[in-house]
Amino acid sequence: MTEPHQQRISDDDRHRTAEFLRQAAGDGRIxxxxxxxxxxxxxxxxxYADLVPLVADLPGAEPVVPPGMVVAPRPGFTPAAPIDAPTYSTSIAVLSGADRKGVWLVPPSHTAFTLMGGIDVDLREAVFTTPEVVINANAVMGxxxxxxxxxxxxxxxxxGILGAxxxxxAKVAPELGPSSPHVRVRGVALMGAVTVVRKPMPGEKRKRLRRASD
Incomplete structure (x- = not known):
């Protein structure tokens, strides 16, 4: 019988661990x-043995690992200072473009406005400060x-008014669960387009291909 720490993990296990780490960052622990x-x-x-070192020094990590594995705090661990990730409450592009991507703190609401421009609000690696985030997206000819x-x-x-x-x-199938964060997108697209797209994590496809070849 395979020991718990040598059991293969699923994509859901990876996603759950990633969300736990983002929450720890939002709390200022890493x-x-x-x-x-x-x-x-x-x-x-x-x-699972690959995941344990990533969460061993963080309180509340027990749900991340399977039954039979104990996650103990790392000796000498002290909480890190609050992370220095940027926080953006607005994204504005007038005859231009704007990108929000990578690791950034998302407040409870974010306003995006473009006039004859383009904006990408990439939430895949973002740290949510609340379980639900409202994106107020308004596009005029953009x-x-x-x-x-x-x-x-x-x-x-x-x-959408003369727009979409x-x-x-979706570029990847939804994998929703009870702890999934909620993004509510509101606003108007006037002769423009506001599109919500579900995509893999940055680099995830490449890593999956590498794992498949191992």
Whole structure:
């Protein structure tokens, strides 16, 4: 019988660990650089033993690992200072473009406005400060793409006037659960487009191909 720590993990296990790490970063327990390193290791993990070192020094990590494995705090651990990730409450592009991507803190609401321009609001690696985030997206003769990952719940409530306000074709299947964050997208697209797209995590497809070849 395979020992618990040598059992193969699923994509859901990787996603759950990643969300746990983002929450730890939002609480100020790990800094931005360490969050990036741990996220990369989480998506490259193959068995539960690969995940344990990533969460062993963080309180409340027991749900991340299977029964039979004990996650003990690392000796001498002290909480890190609050992470230095940027916080953006607005994204504005007038005859230009704007991108929000990578690791950044998302407040309870974020306003995106474009006039004859383009905006990408990429939430795949973002740290949510609340379980639900409202994106107020308004596009006039321009485009706004709101990008979410597989395990983020989405509600699209906007209106298209001579334009489109919609959830686009997903690039990855939804993997929703009770702890999935919720993104509510509201606003108006006037002769423009607001599109919500579900995509894999950055680099995830490449890592999956590498794992498959191992």
């Amino acid at each position: 800094d931005l650089e360490e969050l990036d390193e741990r996220l990369e290791a989480a998506y490259a993990a193959k068995v 485009g706004i793409d709101v990008i979410v990952n597989a395990w983020t719940r989405v509600t699209v409530e906007g209106i 306000f919609e959830e686009g074709r």
